[in-house]
Amino acid sequence: MSTINQFLLQNNLRIATNPCVSPDFCLDWHGLSAKLVSGSGLKIWSKSTFDTAVGKWTLLENVSTGDCAWKLEPTTGDGLNVLTDGIKITGGVAFPASFANLLVLKNLIQEHNPASTIFPTAGQKLGQSTLGIGARFTALHWPAVDWAMSALEIGMTANQNSIPRELVYDVNAMLDGKLDSVPFPFIGTNVPEGHQGQSVEGMSHGCVMAKLKTGFHRRSIAWSFNADHQPIGGKFDIREDQLVNGCVLASYITFDLSPEFAQTKVPDDAAGWVKANVPAELVSKVKARVASIGLTLNENDLAKLLAYVWPGVKKMKVRDDKYAAARAKLFTTKVGREYLRELSIDELPGLTTPETTAAMLSLCEALGMKVNFVAPAFGFQKNMPYPDNAALKLLIEKQWNVCKQFGSSIGFHSGSGKSGENYQVMGQVTSSHLEIKTSGRYTYEMGKALFASKNAADQALWKDWYKFTLELALKGIFSADATEQKMARIFVVDALSKSGKPTEVFASEATARAALEALPLSPEHMFWFEYNFLFVLAAGGKAEKSALGDHSPAGYKQRERFYSISDEGRLNFSKNIASYIIFLAENTALASKERCAAASKLLAGYSTLDTMLSDISK
Numbered sequence: 001m002s003t004i005n006q007f008l009l010q011n012n013l014r015i016a017t018n019p020c021v022s023p024d025f026c027l028d029w030h031g032l033s034a035k036l037v038s039g040s041g042l043k044i045w046s047k048s049t050f051d052t053a054v055g056k057w058t059l060l061e062n063v064s065t066g067d068c069a070w071k072l073e074p075t076t077g078d079g080l081n082v083l084t085d086g087i088k089i090t091g092g093v094a095f096p097a098s099f100a101n102l103l104v105l106k107n108l109i110q111e112h113n114p115a116s117t118i119f120p121t122a123g124q125k126l127g128q129s130t131l132g133i134g135a136r137f138t139a140l141h142w143p144a145v146d147w148a149m150s151a152l153e154i155g156m157t158a159n160q161n162s163i164p165r166e167l168v169y170d171v172n173a174m175l176d177g178k179l180d181s182v183p184f185p186f187i188g189t190n191v192p193e194g195h196q197g198q199s200v201e202g203m204s205h206g207c208v209m210a211k212l213k214t215g216f217h218r219r220s221i222a223w224s225f226n227a228d229h230q231p232i233g234g235k236f237d238i239r240e241d242q243l244v245n246g247c248v249l250a251s252y253i254t255f256d257l258s259p260e261f262a263q264t265k266v267p268d269d270a271a272g273w274v275k276a277n278v279p280a281e282l283v284s285k286v287k288a289r290v291a292s293i294g295l296t297l298n299e300n301d302l303a304k305l306l307a308y309v310w311p312g313v314k315k316m317k318v319r320d321d322k323y324a325a326a327r328a329k330l331f332t333t334k335v336g337r338e339y340l341r342e343l344s345i346d347e348l349p350g351l352t353t354p355e356t357t358a359a360m361l362s363l364c365e366a367l368g369m370k371v372n373f374v375a376p377a378f379g380f381q382k383n384m385p386y387p388d389n390a391a392l393k394l395l396i397e398k399q400w401n402v403c404k405q406f407g408s409s410i411g412f413h414s415g416s417g418k419s420g421e422n423y424q425v426m427g428q429v430t431s432s433h434l435e436i437k438t439s440g441r442y443t444y445e446m447g448k449a450l451f452a453s454k455n456a457a458d459q460a461l462w463k464d465w466y467k468f469t470l471e472l473a474l475k476g477i478f479s480a481d482a483t484e485q486k487m488a489r490i491f492v493v494d495a496l497s498k499s500g501k502p503t504e505v506f507a508s509e510a511t512a513r514a515a516l517e518a519l520p521l522s523p524e525h526m527f528w529f530e531y532n533f534l535f536v537l538a539a540g541g542k543a544e545k546s547a548l549g550d551h552s553p554a555g556y557k558q559r560e561r562f563y564s565i566s567d568e569g570r571l572n573f574s575k576n577i578a579s580y581i582i583f584l585a586e587n588t589a590l591a592s593k594e595r596c597a598a599a600s601k602l603l604a605g606y607s608t609l610d611t612m613l614s615d616i617s618k
């Protein structure tokens, strides 16, 4: 048994209430085998069935533990060796839902039907128009995302996470206590990476399982899995092979060159450096290509830009070859090996100029890397509308004039929480050749869902969650760390002033506490919004820096609380998620107004989660 599965079983952290930590969707094959043979206590996911050349498959689950198995009704022979660890059961053979078996199953499925939508792909329009639905929080949002894709009949980036920042990139490194940490200046501390607790393989596995359970794959809508902000260069060099291996089921890679950029110093003689280090043929190709779209980069500016980006771009190309090689090694089909690419350049300082975008896209083109999405910086603040739509239109137009000549769409990062008008501008200017990346919004929707729930346990969770953020805010207000203090005060002043309260409350901790505690609890308070995502893996739910991002059983027990919310809480959450996706699709014109209106009407009518989810397969 793998070390991670031992760890989870020893601490009673089961898939049913703590999914996607292990790469496997069966922790205890011994226990599940006994149930499979006796046939009792099993859920047969009847909508999950699909065919391959070797026979018909169905997903089975021990719902009390969440351990899953694949049942095969073989076309010929006993089928015992199709996957690993098979056992005979009534009507066929069963295999554990291990990650290794999942990889083989992907080949069997895609060899039999290249158009299958069980696994994430780069197909249909996913490389031009999509919505990025981040899982910064838990995996509880997936059924609602699948409902929205089904109702709107559009594919999306239905699984999206930054790795290794949000997802654990390697469970063994986690168990060995070798995860790095990520600076969060606004709370004045570093938090262990993988701060949501789930692993990249676990999430890769979980999103496929979620779709099979509701029969989403029957709708033939392609969806993608974006390994977001894959860090290139810098301190990540030493573990790039693990990053590549972990993301092997991702059908979409975002390249984030900022780690290498951060340590690149442009030499005084940039032109001389470029001459010595960048192939001359490449430089002339870039120059010609940028000129061909009517932009001019003078020699000096081009040399400076190339001297700055070339070390990172060179490493990106090496990494890209590794992603391709890993897929070629494991997967047998063209569709199974394909992946989309996004070039993230919004982490560079300042607003991105059209010339920079053109030079970067030219470089990628010259290196044979098709870039489906490029993410320039538009000066977005996370979760804040862009204040000036006319100015936004001009900014996007300038970028779009470049991107369209390379066949690239625009990726809008920090896309959560923009206004409807902002999204309309993005959609109109690009004719919906875009991706809006959203993530933090879905944590907020969970807060709203619990806040509105009448269930006592949901209310208790909500109050603990709110209190956690209030305590972090109070600590921040009086922190010796200047950034932390400044940000905490901004969040608190915003909450107080929007509630019509005086904001001069920082004289002492007592006055600040009294003012905050006098506020009615609300998910609309900015301090709740900004600190909330750290609660999910905070050991014991404690508002202490040392408790954040805790990968011990204490952190995972905390995470379990979210998987134990009531049916009412889940329905609220699912409806909130779906209605936000409809809002995005309508304003970006990814779906027609009529279809969005019909979907909204359908959504409003659900009074149970089961009826909502049973509509996914249609």
Ligand SMILES: [Zn+2]
Pocket: 229, 344, 345, 346, 347, 375, 413
């Ligand atoms: Zn970015």
